[in-house]
Amino acid sequence: MTAEEWTAVRLSLLVATTATLASLPFGIAIAWLLARGKFWGKSVLDTLVHLPLILPPVVTGYLLLLSFGRRGFIGSFLADEFGIVFSFRWTGAALACAIMGFPLMVRAIRLSIEAVDRRLEAAAGTLGANPLWVFATVTLPLCLPGIIAGAILGFAKSMGEFGATITFVSNIPGETQTLPSLIYTLTQVPGGDAAAMRLTLVSIAISMVALLGSELLARRIGSRRQTA
């Protein structure tokens, strides 16, 4: 593989890992709200979270450009106040991936929170645990397999994200050129087929390792709970 290809692979791993880890706390919080919350506008929140799944990725990317770009209302605020810039940076690619993977992540975590027996949470309350402790010591450990599944789904989605990323942060080698972007570029130039095939295989390998890893992890958690 060429240096350019390695750079794209490394960048994709960095972007996907950052997107997954940074969105996970938000994903758990939103999933908990949707699973357990009773508040006005819950269905609106649910729709908003699912929106990136339904919208064309280009539209999501364009909306990100409008809001998080240099002149966007959020983007200019973040750049002026905190010096955080998303547009045409790898951080922007991570943001686009996080948003695109968010619905999948929230869905998996929400289902696992809904499956946690609320009677156990009530029991923890009678033993003196306040709601935050109940969440940390009962709900969270019991829905861990769902959280892992959600994180892996988010990661896999991030590895493959193309449309929103290229719209929002373009396709700059070394900065925003992720694995899918490079594959796309290679298919557009004469003689790029061999390289595109190599990267496709790398892409498949990474996805399979991630999926297998999550399967093993979930099984280990499950078996520890059964026996031990």
Add this chain to the structure above:
Amino acid sequence: MSLEVDVEHARGSFQLRARFTAAPGLTALFGRSGSGKTSIVDIVGGLIRPTRGKVIVDGQVLVDTERRVFVPAHRRRIGYVFQDSRLFPHLSVRHNLLYGRWFARGNGGAVADLGAVVDLLGIGHLLDRQPDSLSGGEKQRVAIGRALLARPLLVLMDEPLASLDEARRAEILPYIERLRDEAGVPILYVSHSVAEVARLATTVVIMAEGKVTAVGPVLDTLPLADANDGGSVLDATVSRHDEAFELSVLTTAAGELQVPRLGAPTGAHVRAYIRARDVMLSLRPPEDISALNVLGGRVASVTPISGAQADVRLDCNGALLMARLTIKSVERLALTPGRPVFAVIKSVSFERT
């Protein structure tokens, strides 16, 4: 300890209206399923917010809807042993037991001693197991220990034996008795089993259709309990064993009772529960009958419970005995208050105390 409950709660078409004060020891909430027993313990434990009313434990107001007081469950220090044990599946038995103690550490006073509780409940060999691998009886003992180690001011038990078979119940009952007598923690105990209540309770609160129908000491109150399965409780002492016939002889206020050989030693106190439908009445001392136990007494009252049946309460030398007869028999024998009769007891069930 004192527990004062005076609450109203509406859930759909079901109306709960309950008012009682619990004395130290074990207070049993007794009644059929659907009578509102579990709603009451849920209100005391803080799992349900009552529509109206007050709950006061040891002078501390936990609920007062008029003053908008509602102490959340985790700050009440009220242990709860659920019917379905509800052990945390992701924690070992040891960590289940220690869960509540960790939150109770700021409450002052002596630290609840894991060793003492483990010994009391006989669960030392289970500490490193996972809840999934325990039997139903073991789970309930661990659940009781878990509630105790949170150092509660009061322990609620909602039919803790209901999901267990007869053998497992017999295995746990002694531990609940030890808890009542040795640990000194007041217990509010929900049950629909007369035998359990007769054996365990100090005070009984009888409930029917969302209302408290009677409150009082177990000997006086339990006979009023259930229209379908009434009975009376007699305090008894084992006076001797008749080894030849494998019988035990008990002394009660009402007279002597002969029963199948008990495991209890001579001098032990036992509580005998006699179901009303197991008592026959005769105007003359019955002769040549197979029943061993005949007690003399006077009719105290006759209460019709349906068109066909009546409960006859007897005063047997100060002890209360109940008989379930047909109205036809009541009229044939002309049973009216004051009339001397002989009660033939067909069977006695025993509960050690």
